Amino acid sequence: MEKVVIKESNYNVKKGKILRTKRLTGHEKLFEVALEGGGSLDHDPGQFVMVSVFGVGEVPISVSSSPATRGSFELCVRAVGKVTEAMHQLEAGDEIGIRGPYGKGFPIRILEGNDLLIVAGGLGIAPLRSLIKHVLFNRREFGKVHILLGCKTPQDMLFSNELEQWNRRMDVHYECTVDRAAPDWAGNVGVITTLIPGVDIEPERTFAVVVGPPIMYKFVIKELLAKNIPERQILLSFERHMKCGMGKCGRCQIQGLYVCQDGPVFNFADIKNMSEAL
Numbered sequence: 646m647e648k649v650v651i652k653e654s655n656y657n658v659k660k661g662k663i664l665r666t667k668r669l670t671g672h673e674k675l676f677e678v679a680l681e682g683g684g685s686l687d688h689d690p691g692q693f694v695m696v697s698v699f700g701v702g703e704v705p706i707s708v709s710s711s712p713a714t715r716g717s718f719e720l721c722v723r724a725v726g727k728v729t730e731a732m733h734q735l736e737a738g739d740e741i742g743i744r745g746p747y748g749k750g751f752p753i754r755i756l757e758g759n760d761l762l763i764v765a766g767g768l769g770i771a772p773l774r775s776l777i778k779h780v781l782f783n784r785r786e787f788g789k790v791h792i793l794l795g796c797k798t799p800q801d802m803l804f805s806n807e808l809e810q811w812n813r814r815m816d817v818h819y820e821c822t823v824d825r826a827a828p829d830w831a832g833n834v835g836v837i838t839t840l841i842p843g844v845d846i847e848p849e850r851t852f853a854v855v856v857g858p859p860i861m862y863k864f865v866i867k868e869l870l871a872k873n874i875p876e877r878q879i880l881l882s883f884e885r886h887m888k889c890g891m892g893k894c895g896r897c898q899i900q901g902l903y904v905c906q907d908g909p910v911f912n913f914a915d916i917k918n919m920s921e922a923l
């Protein structure tokens with residue numbers, strides 16, 4: 646597996662100034678951040694940064710904005726514990742530390758020219774939004790684009806304005822579903838796997854890109870294989886506890902692979918025999 650070369654400058658913690666925050670749901674908040682001294686993050690969709698809340702700790706967070714955005718970038722953060730809850734207390738004008746970007750993102754050059762079946766579960770839309778923005782910005786470079794989104798309830802839906810825009814586009818097939826909803830919900834109800842059988846794809850030219858909670862992967866992969874998508878064309882992004890984020894501490898290791906450096910994006914063929922991976 647090809648190793649990621651980390652640029653010398655990526656070891657350093659840079660100061661990031663929060664330009665804007667937006668509450669997306671009861672649990673998630675979006676942060677627009679600019680690096681001190683200007684300059685862009687230059688990330689690939691699917692890569693992450695190590696974010697430090699000074700005096701509290703450091704966590705890996707995916708970059709959620711388009712790689713084409715210059716001068717700032719966005720992070721969508723769910724408050725689950727010490728650092729992410731402290732981050733939710735921050736507002737425009739506050740500072741955080743940023744290292745990275747790190748890891749192997751989605752292989753854009755390989756995806757170009759092919760059809761995409763993007764499957765997002767819950768917070769999985771955070772890194773996938775960066776990919777989707779890139780694909781829509783460079784729409785002619787890609788074949789058919791299917792976006793399937795699943796979340797617990799309509800209230801948990803992230804980036805709802807953008808989802809509506811994707812839904813209106815003629816060059817994107819977009820569908821969403823929720824696990825449960827009030828009777829006035831007019832959309833699909835059911836887990837995300839229920840959407841996959843109905844998608845019309847040509848498996849040999851389709852790459853499936855899947856990001857969501859760990860429980861989702863096993864069931865989604867089963868449906869994708871049933872549609873004859875080759876194992877190598879099924880891409881998954883993993884979350885593991887991380888400390889250094891750059892292949893030094895071994896904290897994120899799964900059976901010899903470093904999720905922070907060999908991933909977080911892997912293809913199913915490479916990890917399918919790893920009992921700890923799925």
Ligand SMILES: Cc1cc2nc3c(=O)[nH]c(=O)nc-3n(C[C@H](O)[C@H](O)[C@H](O)COP(=O)(O)OP(=O)(O)OC[C@H]3O[C@@H](n4cnc5c(N)ncnc54)[C@H](O)[C@@H]3O)c2cc1C
Pocket residue numbers: 693702704705706707708721722723724725726727728729730768771772883884885886887909
């Ligand atoms: C590559 C990568 C990209 C990520 N991208 C995002 C993102 O875009 N937005 C976002 O909100 N979160 C993202 N996460 C998850 C985020 O890093 C964790 O939620 C965060 O580290 C929790 O830290 P804490 O101090 O707030 O919580 P803690 O107090 O440390 O833990 C709270 C709970 O979260 C669990 N947890 C902690 N770290 C992780 C982890 N790395 N993976 C899974 N569970 C964890 C703990 O086991 C515990 O149950 C990403 C993780 C990785 C590895």
Ligand code: FES
Pocket residue numbers: 886887888889890891892893894895896897898903904905906
């Ligand atoms: S987080 Fe340290 S090696 Fe991956």
